[in-house]
Amino acid sequence: MRLVIAKCQVDYAGRLTAHLPLATRLIMVKADGSVLVHSDGGSYKPLNWMSPPCTLVVAEPDEEAAEAGVTAVWTVQNSKSDDRLVVSIHEVLHDADHDLGVDPGLVKDGVEAHLQKLLAEQVETFGVGWRLVRREYPTPIGPVDLLCRDDAGVAVAVEVKRRGEIDGVEQLTRYVELLNRDPHLSPVRGVFAAQEIKPQARTLATDRGITCVTVDYDALRGVDDPSTRLF
Amino acid sequence: MRLVIAKCQVDYAGRLTAHLPLATRLIMVKADGSVLVHSDGGSYKPLNWMSPPCTLVVAEPDEEAAEAGVTAVWTVQNSKSDDRLVVSIHEVLHDADHDLGVDPGLVKDGVEAHLQKLLAEQVETFGVGWRLVRREYPTPIGPVDLLCRDDAGVAVAVEVKRRGEIDGVEQLTRYVELLNRDPHLSPVRGVFAAQEIKPQARTLATDRGITCVTVDYDALRGVDDPSTRLF
DNA sequence: TTTTGTATCTCGTAG
DNA sequence: CTACGAGGTACAAAA
CATH class of the missing domain: 3.40.1350.10 (Trna Endonuclease; Chain: A, domain 1)
Structure with a gap:
């Protein structure tokens, strides 16, 4: 699992169109390629995300974006649909990778x-x-x-x-x-x-x-x- | 936002009872006190969590737990209901705090x-x-x-x-x-x-x-x- | 405030 | 594989 704290702007296009203005957020990249963008509040639901199966491609910003302060563009493309998440990174404050292994999973009772x-x-x-x-x-x-x-x-x-x-x-x-x-x-x-x-x-x-x-x-x-x- | 990577065991009691066996996971503590426990897979939903309003209390493990390898016990108690999340920490692999500020929020279109x-x-x-x-x-x-x-x-x-x-x-x-x-x-x-x-x-x-x-x-x-x- | 309906719902399970 | 129901649903709008 890769954890990145970054100033970023996020755009989603798929079943709907959604946009996150520039701010500092947590970007979580899971082992299966899925991406979650979290703010420091709200509930367990991320502000924006991409579900697996999907692939993450990192690219240089185009000239216009670079002038606006973008240092990297992450494109997360769903493999089954045409859903796409674009993260425009302005500044990376933290970047770390951790090996978590496979989770044994949840045991529920009471349903x-x-x-x-x-x-x-x-x-x-x-x-x-x-x-x-x-x-x-x-x-x-x-x-x-x-x-x-x-x-x-x-x-x-x-x-x-x-x-x-x-x-x-x-x-x-x-x-x-x-x-x-x-x-x-x-x-x-x-x-x-x-x-x-x-x-x-x-x-x-x-x-x-x-x-x-x-x-x-x-x-x-x-x-x-x-x-x-x-x- | 505090990010902790730790070997831990998690128990939830509230509207249902749920248990997570010992494994390495990400524990996210948000500014409002809410806690999310994520594995390195699945979707955007955490394995276990506590929604705000809630308070996090860190305590020493009791003798029995300490012998089982627990180094700290985090109890997250919901302020409105009697929902409770207990995280038994065995080993902390990473622990960092980041100031994200308030998020400007999501703009949706297409509903x-x-x-x-x-x-x-x-x-x-x-x-x-x-x-x-x-x-x-x-x-x-x-x-x-x-x-x-x-x-x-x-x-x-x-x-x-x-x-x-x-x-x-x-x-x-x-x-x-x-x-x-x-x-x-x-x-x-x-x-x-x-x-x-x-x-x-x-x-x-x-x-x-x-x-x-x-x-x-x-x-x-x-x-x-x-x-x-x-x- | 409570109620109602939608959701990038997610997640399980039965067929 | 799809269809269906339940959810610690979350979330926003309306009443």
Whole structure:
């Protein structure tokens, strides 16, 4: 990884056109050729960048640019599209190369998929006597997260979200409506399960006869087999 | 901006839990206290990070950690939530501070809003004799991008997108259906305008009697008044 | 302030 | 390989 601190001007042309006026910034060149231009603020998103696969070519500035103070022109060209990033270097304040090696990568835990898996393993969270029919139960408009039968044997479509918002209720409504057309399943009711359910979503769900269940993720994980945990 | 190259291990706890095993990485500390951990690959997204507002506290490792080779523990705590990033430093290979100053910021061009504006000024792109009724024509479910009259005086609802995908067609369908209930406008037909229209979207649109128009952004901009251009 | 919609989205995963 | 959904989404504009 090459790190350059430089006074520079940056132009991007591709899916849109973007321009960065002359200022001091960090230019990061990664091993795969990708380039990131960062300022000393904002979020994790660079001001401008080029994603791999791409190639970096360093050239002399033309006469006009040289008169304007440009000492080098870096052109980063995407190999697949015609996206192009042009960095006009005025002054280099720091330039260093570091060998980082390959990163072992990130280990994640706590996403919706895991929540769905835990609930599938512990459908009794919803009520005693419940059983799972299947995860990702297919419908013409997409799979329902969980299809269950409650203690009375009634089919229940469960939508699992980390944060329950209004669009999740809309989604579940469509599933329930569709599943109710199947005489083998009907009547089907809906359960909206999330770690946190927004008031708006809860109101809409209740209005449509959908049951809301807030799920305690840590509690679910607690009764899970510790050997399957990541760390 | 402080740039540190270090052998480190990183743990994040907040909306999810994530762990980075020991490896050499770049740690970027920005002026606002935010921290980014980058590897030598991937895209512009860091492996792990903390967004501002947050504060960085450096502490000695506890005995157990010290025995495992940790020389310092950086804790980055978000000021608004309970999100926390913990960087366990094993070995620092590089450490430098640079004063970048405030960035003048990015100037963008070419987004959907601009496309809509250009089309509004040049409705004849759709056909000779067309005229604009108004931009952002209000309906109960939201504004239609453009409402026009074609050469025969028939009302046309135009949906403008940069990339035309299936949800844009759905959106336009709802608008057309709703506008057709208005006896002052009916019959209303639909035009789906985008720089690029996905085959699926085109098929759905055609099936619903919606006309697809691919728009040449550069051509539109070319006949635009150059004095209004950004650079 | 909160909400809404776009993004050079990125990133995973299923088909 | 494409299509689709989720994101510690980020970001800006509108309400």
